[in-house]
Amino acid sequence: MVFFPLLGIPFLFMVPRGKEHLTRWVAVAAAAVPMVAAIYLYQHFDPNWGVKNGNSGLQFIEHAVWVRSFNIEFYMGVDGVSVMMVILTALVCLIAVGASWSVPLERSIRGYFTMFLLLETGMMGVFCALDFFLFYVFWEVMLLPMYFLIGIWGGPRKEYAAIKFFLYTLAGSVLMLLALIALYYNSAPTYLVDGTPASHTFDILKMAYANSYANVPPILGMNFARLVWVGLFIGFAIKVPMFPFHTWLPDAHVEAPTAISVILAGVLLKMGTYGMMRINFPILPEATTWASVGVAVFGVINILYGALCAMAQKDLKKLVAYSSVSHMGYCLLGMAAFTGTGMSGAMLQMFNHGTITSMLFMLVGVIYDRAHTRGVDEFGGVAQVMPVYAAFFGLAFMASLGLPGLSGFISEALVFLGAFPVFKVMTILAATGVIITAGYHLWAIQRIQLGPFNPRWESALKGHDMDRREWATLLPLAAIVLVLGFYPTPVLDTIKTGMGDLVNLLAHGQGAASIAGLP
Amino acid sequence: MTGLSNVASLYWFSPESVLTAGILVILVWDLVVRGVSRRTAGLLTLLTLAAMLVATFVTHDPRPRGLFGGLIARDPFSDFFKILFAVTTAIVGIMALRAKDAIDYDDGDREAGEFFALALSVTLGMNLMAASTDLLLAYLSLEFVSIMSYIMSGFTRRSRRSAEASLKYVIYGGVASGVMLYGMSILYGLAGTTDLVKIRLAAQHANPVAVFAAVSFCMAGFGYKIASVPFHMWCPDVYEGAPTPVTAFLSVGPKAAGFALLIRFFAGAMPAEIQTESLMGGAPWALMLACMSAVTMTLGNLAAIPQQNLKRMLAYSSIAHAGYLLMGFATGTAEGRGAVMFYLIAYLLMNLGAFLVVLAIAEAGLGESIDDYKGLGYRSPYHAAVLAIFLISLTGVPPMVGFVGKFYLFAALINKGGSMFIALAVLGVLNSAVSLYYYARVLKAMYLDQPARSEPVLVARQHTLLLAPLAGFTIAFGLYWSPVYNWVVGSLAMWLPQAQAATAQLLR
Numbered sequence A: 001m002v003f004f005p006l007l008g009i010p011f012l013f014m015v016p017r018g019k020e021h022l023t024r025w026v027a028v029a030a031a032a033v034p035m036v037a038a039i040y041l042y043q044h045f046d047p048n049w050g051v052k053n054g055n056s057g058l059q060f061i062e063h064a065v066w067v068r069s070f071n072i073e074f075y076m077g078v079d080g081v082s083v084m085m086v087i088l089t090a091l092v093c094l095i096a097v098g099a100s101w102s103v104p105l106e107r108s109i110r111g112y113f114t115m116f117l118l119l120e121t122g123m124m125g126v127f128c129a130l131d132f133f134l135f136y137v138f139w140e141v142m143l144l145p146m147y148f149l150i151g152i153w154g155g156p157r158k159e160y161a162a163i164k165f166f167l168y169t170l171a172g173s174v175l176m177l178l179a180l181i182a183l184y185y186n187s188a189p190t191y192l193v194d195g196t197p198a199s200h201t202f203d204i205l206k207m208a209y210a211n212s213y214a215n216v217p218p219i220l221g222m223n224f225a226r227l228v229w230v231g232l233f234i235g236f237a238i239k240v241p242m243f244p245f246h247t248w249l250p251d252a253h254v255e256a257p258t259a260i261s262v263i264l265a266g267v268l269l270k271m272g273t274y275g276m277m278r279i280n281f282p283i284l285p286e287a288t289t290w291a292s293v294g295v296a297v298f299g300v301i302n303i304l305y306g307a308l309c310a311m312a313q314k315d316l317k318k319l320v321a322y323s324s325v326s327h328m329g330y331c332l333l334g335m336a337a338f339t340g341t342g343m344s345g346a347m348l349q350m351f352n353h354g355t356i357t358s359m360l361f362m363l364v365g366v367i368y369d370r371a372h373t374r375g376v377d378e379f380g381g382v383a384q385v386m387p388v389y390a391a392f393f394g395l396a397f398m399a400s401l402g403l404p405g406l407s408g409f410i411s412e413a414l415v416f417l418g419a420f421p422v423f424k425v426m427t428i429l430a431a432t433g434v435i436i437t438a439g440y441h442l443w444a445i446q447r448i449q450l451g452p453f454n455p456r457w458e459s460a461l462k463g464h465d466m467d468r469r470e471w472a473t474l475l476p477l478a479a480i481v482l483v484l485g486f487y488p489t490p491v492l493d494t495i496k497t498g499m500g501d502l503v504n505l506l507a508h509g510q511g512a513a514s515i516a517g518l519p
Numbered sequence B: 001m002t003g004l005s006n007v008a009s010l011y012w013f014s015p016e017s018v019l020t021a022g023i024l025v026i027l028v029w030d031l032v033v034r035g036v037s038r039r040t041a042g043l044l045t046l047l048t049l050a051a052m053l054v055a056t057f058v059t060h061d062p063r064p065r066g067l068f069g070g071l072i073a074r075d076p077f078s079d080f081f082k083i084l085f086a087v088t089t090a091i092v093g094i095m096a097l098r099a100k101d102a103i104d105y106d107d108g109d110r111e112a113g114e115f116f117a118l119a120l121s122v123t124l125g126m127n128l129m130a131a132s133t134d135l136l137l138a139y140l141s142l143e144f145v146s147i148m149s150y151i152m153s154g155f156t157r158r159s160r161r162s163a164e165a166s167l168k169y170v171i172y173g174g175v176a177s178g179v180m181l182y183g184m185s186i187l188y189g190l191a192g193t194t195d196l197v198k199i200r201l202a203a204q205h206a207n208p209v210a211v212f213a214a215v216s217f218c219m220a221g222f223g224y225k226i227a228s229v230p231f232h233m234w235c236p237d238v239y240e241g242a243p244t245p246v247t248a249f250l251s252v253g254p255k256a257a258g259f260a261l262l263i264r265f266f267a268g269a270m271p272a273e274i275q276t277e278s279l280m281g282g283a284p285w286a287l288m289l290a291c292m293s294a295v296t297m298t299l300g301n302l303a304a305i306p307q308q309n310l311k312r313m314l315a316y317s318s319i320a321h322a323g324y325l326l327m328g329f330a331t332g333t334a335e336g337r338g339a340v341m342f343y344l345i346a347y348l349l350m351n352l353g354a355f356l357v358v359l360a361i362a363e364a365g366l367g368e369s370i371d372d373y374k375g376l377g378y379r380s381p382y383h384a385a386v387l388a389i390f391l392i393s394l395t396g397v398p399p400m401v402g403f404v405g406k407f408y409l410f411a412a413l414i415n416k417g418g419s420m421f422i423a424l425a426v427l428g429v430l431n432s433a434v435s436l437y438y439y440a441r442v443l444k445a446m447y448l449d450q451p452a453r454s455e456p457v458l459v460a461r462q463h464t465l466l467l468a469p470l471a472g473f474t475i476a477f478g479l480y481w482s483p484v485y486n487w488v489v490g491s492l493a494m495w496l497p498q499a500q501a502a503t504a505q506l507l508r
Helices: A005-013 A021-043 A080-102 A110-126 A133-141 A143-153 A158-185 A204-210 A222-240 A249-256 A258-283 A284-311 A317-338 A339-373 A387-401 A409-421 A424-449 A455-461 A468-486 A489-508 B008-010 B016-034 B039-056 B076-097 B112-130 B135-153 B160-191 B196-203 B206-224 B236-239 B243-268 B273-275 B285-304 B310-330 B336-365 B381-395 B401-416 B419-448 B463-479 B482-493 B497-507
Strands: A059-067 A072-078 B066-067 B072-073
Touching: A005 A133, A021 A080, A021 A110, A059 A133, A072 A080, A072 A110, A072 A133, A072 B112, A080 A258, A080 A468, A080 A489, A080 B072, A110 A133, A110 A143, A110 A258, A133 A143, A133 A158, A133 A204, A133 A258, A143 A158, A143 A258, A143 B072, A143 B419, A158 A222, A158 A249, A158 B401, A158 B419, A204 A258, A204 B112, A222 A258, A222 B076, A222 B381, A249 A258, A249 A317, A249 B066, A258 A284, A258 A317, A258 A489, A284 A424, A284 A489, A317 A339, A317 A409, A317 A424, A339 A387, A339 A455, A339 A468, A339 A489, A387 A409, A387 A468, A387 B135, A409 A468, A409 B039, A455 B135, A455 B419, B008 B016, B008 B463, B016 B039, B016 B112, B039 B066, B039 B112, B072 B076, B072 B112, B076 B112, B076 B243, B076 B336, B076 B463, B076 B482, B112 B135, B112 B243, B112 B497, B135 B160, B135 B196, B135 B243, B160 B196, B160 B206, B160 B236, B160 B482, B236 B243, B236 B310, B243 B336, B285 B310, B285 B419, B310 B336, B310 B401, B336 B401, B336 B463, B336 B482, B381 B401, B381 B419, B381 B463, B401 B419, B401 B463
Parallel strands: none
Antiparallel strands: A059 A072, B066 B072
C-alpha cells in the first residue's frame, strides 16, 4: 500500500509525448489505488484490538529484518491512530491530484507527478512505519520532493520558500536523528523478528513497552530522557509547526501550488503531531509528563498568535496558512492534557483540520485560477456571481471557525473538555481564541463574498462558477465535514482503543500498561 | 621485530609488484612507440588495476602478517584500502580518457602515458601508506604520494592556474612533511626504533608531554593529507586549479590513504590510554581530534556557502567531509573506525560522481561556475538527476549511501557517550543542515532557474555510462548496505579487542 504510488511512476513515463494530459489520469489512478486500499483497511480494521489483545495493539503487520548488522527491521503496521491518518493521506492526495489540473502541462508534468507520488509514498510510510529507522527514512524522503514541488511549480517567491522549508525541516530532523541513535543505544537487548538475538532495537513498540528510559544516566549534565524528548519534540514541532518554529509555514504555503498547499496543510502538519503521539509520548512517558505544561503553553500561544496573525493578513492564502497554525495549537493543547477526551479530541482535530483546511486551500485555488490574485480586500460580492462557490466557501469557513453541526466544532469541543480539568486558565485563554478565529473568518467572508461586486472581476468571475472537476474534488470533503459534524463516532471508535492504550501508558508509566503479547 | 623474510614476503607483496610492473610497462611502451595513445595507456592502466585486484584476492588472508621484517603489514585492513584505491584509480582513469584539461587529446595525446603512469604510481604509494607499520616507510610512502600528486596537479602545463596549484601544493606539502619528520624524529628519540608497535610499548613509559608534542607534529603531515584545518589552505586552490580528474582523484584517494595511515598510526603506535583518555596520564588526543574535527567541518561548510565555482565549492565540501570523518576517528573506538571506513566508501561513490558530472559538463562546453548549471535539469535531465543524487547523498539525506555513512558516524559518537562527543555530534548534524544550503544552490540552479539556452548538452558517452553505476550504488547502498558494512567489520577484525592479543603475537 505504501509503495503503490511508486508503481505509478514508470507509467507516467510511458505516456507518449504530446499526450501529456494522460499523465494526469495515470496520477489519478496511482492515487486512487491507495485510497481503495485505505478503505479496505478501514473496513477490515478491528477497532477493539488493543495492547491487551497482543501485537502491541497493531494490525496488518509487515515485519522482516532489513539490515541485520544494525538490527534495523522493516516493520510496518497500523493502529487506530495511524489508520485514520492513512485514510486522510490517501484522501487528501487523491483530491490534490484533482487540484493539480491547474499545473500547466508544458512545465514537465511528468516530473511534477513523479515528485507528487514520491511524496505520497513518504507520507504513507511515516504513518505506517513501526521501526524508528524506517520512520526516519520515510520522514526524510518526503523533504526532497516537497522542495522541488514548491521550488519548481510554486509562486513568485518559490525559491526562497522552498529552501526555507527544506532547511527548517532538515535542521529539525537531524536533531531527531541524534535522539533516535541515543534511544537505540540505551534500549534493552531483544530479539529480531526472525529470532536472532539483538543487543539493541529500533522497534518503536519495544522501545515503548519493554524499555524505560527514566533511569538512564544523564548526558550533558541533563536528564537523559528529557533531553532526548526535547530533541525529538523540536523535530516534530517544526513540522506542526509550533510557535516559534512556524515561520517557514506561511512562506511555503503561499508559494506552493494549490495541490501542494493542500497536502502541506492537510497531511504534512499532522505528521508532527502524529510523531509526538507515536514516538515522544509512548517511548518517554515520564519526560512527556514533565513537559506537558510546556506543550500546553505553546499550544495556547499557537492558537492565539496564529489567529491574530491570520486576522492581519491581506493575502487569502496566508490567512488560511495562519489559521492552520492556530488550529494545530488545539491539537497540542488536547494532547498535552493526557485525558482520553483531550487526546481523542486532538486526534479528531488532526483529521478534521486535514479535511477542512484542504477545502480552504482548494477554494483559494479556485478563485486564484480565475482572478490571479488572492488579496482579501480586492474582492467583494463574489457570492452574487458565483453562488455555488460561495456556498462551499461559507461551509468551509464555518467549519473552520468551529460552527456547531460541522466537524470542526466537535473536535475543538472535545479538546476543551479534555483540557479544562487539567489546565483551567489555559483552556479559558484558548477559548478566547475561538472568538478571534470566528472574527477573522467572518470578516474574510464578508470582504470577499458579500458587499457590492467589484466590477474589476466582471470578465474573470462572472459565469465562471465552479466546474465539474472542482465539484468533484470539493464535494467529498464537504460531505465528510458535514457527516463528522453530526456523527463523529466512526472516527472516534476507530481511534479509541489505540488512544486508550496511550493514555494508560502515560497514566501508569512504563511497565504497568505493558505487556500482553510482546515477543 | 622480524616479520617475514624478504623472499617469503614477495608472495604477499604481489599486488604491489603487479602495480609496479604495470607502471614500468606503460613507461617503456611510451618510450618505445614515442607517445602511447590515451586509449592504449588507459586500457593498460585498467588491466594493471584488474591484475592487482586479482592478486589481492588470490593472496587474501584474514590473518595479518608483517612483511619485509615488519615494515609493511598485509592484513584485511590494508586489503580493504587496496581495493578502495584500485576502484578510485580505475574511475579516475576512465574520467581522464576524455578530459581535455588532463590529457589534451587535440594535441596528439602526448602526455597520456605519463599521466596514467603517474596515477598508478600514486596508487602504489597509497597502498604502501595504508600498509606501512614503520615510521620510515610511512614517511616515504606519504612523500611518494605527495610528490606524484604535485606533478599531477600541475599537469596542464599551459594553464597558469594549474601551475599555481602545483606550486602551492609543493610549498604547503614541504612544510607539513618537514614538521611531521621532526615529530617522527622525536618519537624515534624516545623509543629508539621506527617500528610502530615497539614505539607503542616504549611510549607508555616515555614522558607524556614529549609524546604529545611528537604526535602533534606528526599530525601536521597527516592533517595535510586529509586536508583538515589548520592544514587545509592548499586544498581549494589546488582543487580548483588542477585538472578535474586529478581533483577528483586527490579529493578521494590521498584523503582515504591519510585516514588509513592515521588509523594505523594511532591504533599501532600509541599506548592504549593515549588513544582514549585525557590529560597527562596519556594526552588529550580525543580532545585535540575533536577540536580539529569541529573546526574543520564548520570552516569547510561555511566557506563553501559563498563559492561560485563548483569545483571550489566541492573542495570546501571535501574539507567539511574530512571533518565528519575525523569526528568518527576521534572516538578511538573500533566502531568509530568502522564508521570512518564505511563513510570513505560512500564518499568515494558520491564525490567521484559529483566531480565526474562537473567534468562531463565542462567537456560539453559549459563552464564550472554554478551559473553555468542554470536549467541543466531541462537541457540534460540525466546528468542533472545524477548530480542531484550525488549532492543529496553528500548532504546526508536518505535513502542515499551518504546518509548511512553519517548515521554510522553519529552512532559511533553517541555510543561512545560523554559530553564532548555528544556536543560534537550535535555540531555535526547542524553542519549537515548548513551543507544542505550550498548543495541546494546547485539543485536550484539546475531545476528552479530557467536555462539561458535550451539546446541539449552533449556529453561524452563514457562519462554518461560511468555515471550510471556510481549513482546506482549510491542509492542501492543507501537502501541495503549490510554486505558493505560486514566487509568493513571484517577488515577491522584485527583491532577488535579479542583479536588484538592474537594480532600482536602474529606480528612478532
